[in-house]
Amino acid sequence: MTPPATAAARTDALEQAPLIVGTPTDRVLNDELLDHVWNPKRGWKILFGIALAGTGLLLTGVTVTLARGIGMWGNNIPVAWAYDIINFVWWIGIGHAGTLISAILLLFQQKWRTSINRFAEAMTLFAVMQAGLFPLIHLGRPWFAFWLFPSPATLGLWPNFKSPLIWDVFAVSTYLTVSFLFWYLGLIPDLAALRDASRSKAQRIAYGIFALGWRGSARHYQHYRIGYLILAALSTPLVLSVHSIVSFDFAVSQLPGWHTTIFPPYFVAGAVFSGFAMVMTLMIPARKFLGFERVVTERHLENMAKVMLVTGLMVSYGYLMEHFIAWYSGNAYEAFVFSNRANGPYRAIYFAMLFCNVVVPQAFWWRKARTNIAWLFIASLLVNVGMWTERFIIIVTSLHRDYLPSSWGMYAPTWVDWSIFTGTLCFFSLLFLLFLRFVPAVAVTEVKELRHELAHAHAGGKEAAH
């Protein structure tokens, strides 16, 4: 039974690497993929400690901000938004890969999504949590943040539905909810598997509660499949809408450099670009240390690299069109903003952005680059950096020199800005480490299904060949 599956995988899709290496049995898969839950790896505690300390940095930054005010940041007039919104957009963007992999690739029946979807969904969830923090703490008076929600108050005061910030509130909260449901629904069979394999009563009870009584009956599977597909269908438009709406924060304004119709698609492409980069950044070390090489193969990484190449090209096109329209429109203010990006005081960041987002992904035209794990890891880090600098360029360089030269200014982050940013990186890592510790990082059930599917496909193919 085992050799044909390997052969099938090998002949599949122009001799790409297989989706599952070898021919593991369900039991082997179960043992291998749940092992990291039962036997925490060495180093987990160290990493957890570092992440916890970094989360302390976040708490410090947020506490200082709440106690003293936004003045602790580098924000000023004219640059009234800076790290707060840069980080918000960056984290939201990262979140996009999860939904794309889970929902869109599911609907397109891309089998390679199976081993990485759980991972990506968790990343989405945690990234959106980081993102959601920023609009909250960036308010001058965050204790009134609930005024942004339409609440039936006796005064009859409603939010301003014309403001893109209100759309943000709806988009991001919807996104967070759907992402969570999607992730959790997919997790139920695996939680049941964990429950069944529990080694103590406490574990059994805990996983039992979260498994919601899953017994793996055919009826369960039927409902599960339908629910999963419905959620996939629901979240598919979200992939496009959330970052489109985030881009409206800028596109709807009248600021040169923000007021651009290309922003919605360009932001979505950038989001997917950065999301895949982040999945890669997380997956490459996790795959090695948690022993997922069998199910997260070169093929997966290569596919992700291809997506990055495509979205990277879209982003590059966005840059090109922005500059072209700035020139073509004849609008002097807009033309200035774009020339200022390349010639102004922040040009180093601008060229770093171009290098990371435009030049680096070009390497993925070559298969060698797509399959070189070390290069993939470096490239994914660079793209993450590049997408952060892109948001910096969009937000800071547009604001710091706008219409009236008299009010031009400069922006420099403070230690609080850095604390909060690195703090969210650490908090994100903390959540991710907790996820790796307590929950299967690979959708075991789906991988098992995939194995069966692959085996059947191979068997069918062999019969047809005869």
Added chain:
Amino acid sequence: MKTLPILGQSRQPEGACSERPLWRSLEELERGASRAGGEFPPGAAEPPAELSRRNFVQLLGASAALAGLAACQPPRDKIIPQVRSPRGGLPGQAYHYATALALDGYATGLVVTSHEGRPTKVEGNPAHPASLGASGAFEQAALLDLYDPLRLEGFRRRGQALAWRTLLAEISKLAAAHDADGGARLRFLLAPDASPLQADLRRRVQARFPAVRFHFFAPLAEDSAREGSRIAFGRVLDARPRLDQAAAILSLDADFLAGPGESLRLTRDFARRREPGASMNRLYVAEPSLTITGGAADHRFRMKGSEVLGFARAVAGLVGAVPASPGDPAPTRQAKAVADDLLRNRGRSLVLAGPRQPAAVHALAHAMNAALGNAGATVVYTAPVLPEAPAGPAVLEALARDVEAGQVDTLVVTAWNPVYAAPAGLDLGAALSKVPNAIYLAAREDETSRRASWVLAASHPFECWGDGRSRDGTVALQQPLTAPLRESTSAVDLLAAFVDQGDKGAYQHLKTFWKGRAGADLDLLWDRWLQQGVVPGTAEPAVQAPVRADAVLAAVRAAPAPAPGLEAAFAPDSRVLDGRFAGNAWLQELADPVTKITWDNAACLSPATAKRLGLENGRRVSLALRGRTVEAAVWIVPGHADDSVTLPLGYGRAVEGPIGRGVGFDAYRLRHAAAPWFDAGLALAPATGTHAFATTQGHFTMEGRPLALDFTAAEWKRSAHELEEQRGTSDTIQEPVDYSKQDYKWGMAIDLSRCTGCSACVVACQEENNIPVVGKEQVAKGRIMQWIRVDRYFAGKPEEPEVISQPVACVHCEAAPCEYVCPVNATVHSDEGLNEMVYNRCVGTRYCSNNCPYKVRRFNFFEYRGRLAPTEKMLMNPDVTVRSRGVMEKCTYCVQRIERARIDARVAGGKIESVQSACQQACPAEAIVFGNLNDPKSRVSRLHGDARRYDLLHELGTRPRTAYLARIKNPNPDLA
């Protein structure tokens, strides 16, 4: 005639019943008519249904407690008997009182707004000739000094506190000790003052002590002007320009549009002739550093301060004021053009010499005015109102010599901080500490108070009675607004103490003195004077004085030739003046009109000189002059004269509160008594390090954008139509709101032709709207809170820049970009078109600021109003919310004034006739006009229809309610 209330008076003066002495807004004052009686807004006057037992006990308790408080400090003067409020007096109702404030001896008439006995706002007195209703930054900011928590309190002799009575007894004893030798060892060092009362007291002191000597000292004393007049006329006369008559003006380093004295009136007269047309004047300025006046000039000739004499001489030769000498250099093209223009405008031209220039330049100016037939037409000569004695730094040297010689036992100092302002090389502090009884009257602890044996707290001018004269001689009574907030006294009481009348009180002295002048009619006149704020008919008459041309020529010939090399040019600072406002946070945070530096002074030099010396902005340098060295940081000023370094005085204070201590560098340490304004031989050497300046503007070119538009008069005739593109309707997919049916459609017009950039509006706005001061570090971060800013742009070559100032506050767009992006509807539009900011709804997303193309919104990044001293709380305007942290704010078009006017109009059953915004009211140039655009007769409507009107960033379609009027310059075609 307009009348103002008299503090504490509940009775209407006789004969004034029909005149209605109480008025409640300056608009009423302007109208001079009264319709509203003691009425108040609907609903506000309903008495409580009954006085409940609980209320009664509360009131009883409060009265008892307050009565006890009053017993702690019995008032020395009865000035606030607010136990019974004035007739028609209501809590919450602002009252306005006329008073006066003297700066460098010259009084400016003011109207001060008072809320429940707390003065909260300073305005100019329209009836006063030096104010004409306008007020400058210094006058406005003086109010902050009143509430300064660091003011001195009480009286100390060698560190030991004295009660008021004890103090008087001790001074009496001290004075008696001087009786023996006729006061030969008694000296007074006074600030030059035009107060008739103080002059009288000085006479009485002199009568008691025939040998007493009064010295006068002011760091910015205009000694050379007096000397120049003495040369030209043989006696001291004040030249009083009449700019309303002048068509061609040559300023020889005279910054007449700024500073204390008459600048408010001169600015108004000057600005009124800046509209294009036949009456437009033309201003030539020859000066070393770029000043407000230089920025307003049509032609500016930059030259070292010592070179102005040569230029003046060339022009004087060409206009025939003095005969040319054989050795004179050939006149330059510029001098020829200026002389031709002056000659063309015989009798309508004017030559002004600045107080920094030597006597010979002043004498030349007098000679030129005489030769051009301007005397009596565009300039009148009057007897000086200040004492004629010299008051420059040399006075201190002479005094110190006397002290060293042991000739002084008692020295009474009321001049401001002479130890700090003493010339370089003179250790006046050491001399002062050798005087057995050095009595120093000071408002704040300073360098002098450290060395004086007696330190007496000085009352603020708004706390004590007095009088003063403006430059034209008009007397204004200084009416207190409040009892002294701290135990303190005034120069009047102190002088009176030396004739054993210190306990009489300034009010009695004042009244007695004026009774002697006015006779029995005083009681009737007194009230009228207080109500109007001026004593009519006290202006000095113009005198005819022939110029002695030979003496002028001799003086000019005797004047030294300019020395080559780097020249130090000392200058009064635009914010702290001579240093007396160093503790005033409003002025420290006010950007310099030219450099836009806050919280600092800088050694200013020209781009070429900086390049030659290899300096850049902020570079620390060591300045050496006559063997003394001061370290300063440089700032490159376009248009500055080459080889000249301007050193603004008044900074680098060693003994000051936290506001002023250690700010900037102390230029007095280089200023020599022999050369108080220009000194050759300055050595400049780069020092280590750079200094971080906090500026409110970092970029001074317009980048070719149509922002602050200006045209020359000739261009304007050709290309007035170009402005059509910058105004009118713009295409929009949104149906514009129709405001024409509303009663009011508020709007503003700012005339760039008139604006000089003096920044009085900025301080007025800060005062009116409770705007916090944020400090240097926050300014440097770009978080200044001022709602109105004066943008300054330079165009052309950095050596000879075109300068234009543009005040920018919220322009109240009809299609406001800030409004639709606010997620919580915290900034919305009123039905009269105001772009309103709802502070208590604001959550602080700052999106509105990002989307504001004019960047006029200000965010409370911190709790800038965190810890207010009790006195600082008294400063707050109760009609304006004090904003908390995390809230956006911006110009409201003074909505509180609109609402106040609306209430008054409703009570009177009419419509609002006029409202003035705080910036408009302060503006001496009448450049800012606010009003109702739906009233076709209003001034603002006319200006909105002016040919020069344009909208800032018109193409964005924001439809701003503030319109700008393009600046027109009137250059001489001969110099094109």
